[in-house]
Amino acid sequence: MNLPTFLGGVHPPEGKALTENKAIEILRPEDSREFVYPLALHIGAPCSPIVKKGDTVLAGQKIADTDAFVSAPKYSAVSGTVKAIEPRMAFTGAMEPSIVIESDGQYTPAPTLHDILGHKPQPSEYVKMIRESGLVGLGGACFPTHVKLSPPKDKTINHIIINAAECEPFLNCDNRLMLECPDEIIRGLEFVLEVFTEAEGVIAIESNKPEAIATMTEHCKNPRIRVMPVKVKYPQGAEKMLILSVTGKEVPLVPALPADVGCIVLNTRTVWQIWDAIENGRPVLERVVTVTGDAIADPKNVQVPLGLSMRELINFCGGFKDEPVKIISGGPMMGISMRSIDVPVVKGTSGILALTKNLAYLAEESACIRCGKCVEACPMHLNPTFLDHAVRKRDYATFEAFNGMNCIECGCCSYICPASRFLTQTCKEGKAAVNAARRKAAAQAKQKQEAK
Numbered sequence: 001m002n003l004p005t006f007l008g009g010v011h012p013p014e015g016k017a018l019t020e021n022k023a024i025e026i027l028r029p030e031d032s033r034e035f036v037y038p039l040a041l042h043i044g045a046p047c048s049p050i051v052k053k054g055d056t057v058l059a060g061q062k063i064a065d066t067d068a069f070v071s072a073p074k075y076s077a078v079s080g081t082v083k084a085i086e087p088r089m090a091f092t093g094a095m096e097p098s099i100v101i102e103s104d105g106q107y108t109p110a111p112t113l114h115d116i117l118g119h120k121p122q123p124s125e126y127v128k129m130i131r132e133s134g135l136v137g138l139g140g141a142c143f144p145t146h147v148k149l150s151p152p153k154d155k156t157i158n159h160i161i162i163n164a165a166e167c168e169p170f171l172n173c174d175n176r177l178m179l180e181c182p183d184e185i186i187r188g189l190e191f192v193l194e195v196f197t198e199a200e201g202v203i204a205i206e207s208n209k210p211e212a213i214a215t216m217t218e219h220c221k222n223p224r225i226r227v228m229p230v231k232v233k234y235p236q237g238a239e240k241m242l243i244l245s246v247t248g249k250e251v252p253l254v255p256a257l258p259a260d261v262g263c264i265v266l267n268t269r270t271v272w273q274i275w276d277a278i279e280n281g282r283p284v285l286e287r288v289v290t291v292t293g294d295a296i297a298d299p300k301n302v303q304v305p306l307g308l309s310m311r312e313l314i315n316f317c318g319g320f321k322d323e324p325v326k327i328i329s330g331g332p333m334m335g336i337s338m339r340s341i342d343v344p345v346v347k348g349t350s351g352i353l354a355l356t357k358n359l360a361y362l363a364e365e366s367a368c369i370r371c372g373k374c375v376e377a378c379p380m381h382l383n384p385t386f387l388d389h390a391v392r393k394r395d396y397a398t399f400e401a402f403n404g405m406n407c408i409e410c411g412c413c414s415y416i417c418p419a420s421r422f423l424t425q426t427c428k429e430g431k432a433a434v435n436a437a438r439r440k441a442a443a444q445a446k447q448k449q450e451a452k
């Protein structure tokens with residue numbers, strides 16, 4: 001069957017079999033332990049603590065917030081005491097200011113968001129409630145959801161697309177959620193469609209999940225929603241690729257946004273969480289994580305409270321049966337290699353992948369042989385080898401001129417390169433350097449303005 005797809009992309013081994021038939025298990029430690037909440041946000045302004053050392057907190061109590069629009073508050077998933085506010089290591093390896101809570105194992109609940117609002121929200125209050133719930137894109141990008149749901153007034157939204165592709169190898173958290181909680185996902189999408197009354201809802205699922213396609217189709221009775229199988233190809237779940245597959249429309253280059261082509265794309269768990277916030281008034285306190293890889297004794301899909309140490313989650317899955325040479329937060333294509341597993345599970349932790357030397361990719365770089373495979377594979381139609389040269393020469397003007405800022409960091413170029421060039425890595429470095437230069441220029445302009 002000719003299923004909708006995009007140009008470019010790759011077909012890495014799926015690795016899904018390890019956990020695709022494992023029902024979600026719940027890990028909820030009932031003895032006292034540390035939970036850590038970094039104040040930084042992957043995309044957006046960091047929060048400031050609204051608790052202090054020694055304070056008692058309840059499960060579901062807000063502990064950090066900010067006035068910045070592009071940000072989202074943080075909540076404690078546990079009841080206990082604030083032990084410290086200090087730098088702790090995050091999954092990126094960076095030391096980040098964090099709130100450390102010593103749990104009491106009781107999970108004594110805080111008032112719900114409905115209690116605080118005084119009633120169950122009306123559609124006009126949904127986006128505010130979603131912001132208040134601390135919701136960010138739970139596929140890993142962590143972009144605040146209320147910002148996505150607040151497109152410019154002159155944009156008409158025609159499609160709310162649920163990104164249920166889960167194209168990252170090894171991960172199954174969205175797949176299992178569709179099998180186990182289809183009604184909640186559909187209800188979450190219906191809440192969004194109450195806000196965007198002219199839009200249709202599309203649940204886009206890669207065709208390698210026939211059970212999820214059948215389950216969602218069977219449960220979906222709303223004529224404004226359809227389930228759409230899409231071709232298995234990485235990175236089908238990247239926002240721009242999925243929009244192209246579903247609508248045939250190409251999102252223009254940055255700074256254009258999905259709303260420019262009438263689309264909003266939301267991850268599966270994000271929509272489940274929208275249901276939980278609107279229906280139950282619950283902020284984001286937990287998430288499902290796929291713990292997998294050939295080094296893990298008993299790979300599983302586990303629902304865990306945010307802030308729990310990844311080490312404890314790995315121990316819950318039987319620990320390591322063989323020595324891992326690489327441990328990744330996320331999937332093998334877009335995930336980040338970790339230096340330590342003594343770091344907390346955060347909103348964007350979709351998976352923990354521990355690989356032995358049999359599966360880990362630890363090749364040495366060699367010279368480019370000009371085969372052009374990276375150009376063919378790039379779904380954004382960039383020239384990765386050219387961008388790589390520019391970044392290595394620190395020629396960021398050329399990097400920008402050749403649209404390097406449009407790189408979605410999908411990893412296709414590095415995956416396909418026979419010379420094992422670190423193409424994705426250099427693109428990431430190029431983007432970081434350009435963004436840092438832009439921030440510096442903006443700060444200098446502000447200083448000059450203030451000095452006048």
Ligand code: SF4
Nearest residue numbers: 378407408410411413
């Ligand atoms: S250049 Fe960027 S967008 Fe293109 S394949 Fe490489 S990582 Fe993906």
Ligand code: SF4
Nearest residue numbers: 368369371372374417
């Ligand atoms: S795939 Fe690798 S070897 Fe081939 S052109 Fe691109 S960088 Fe060079």
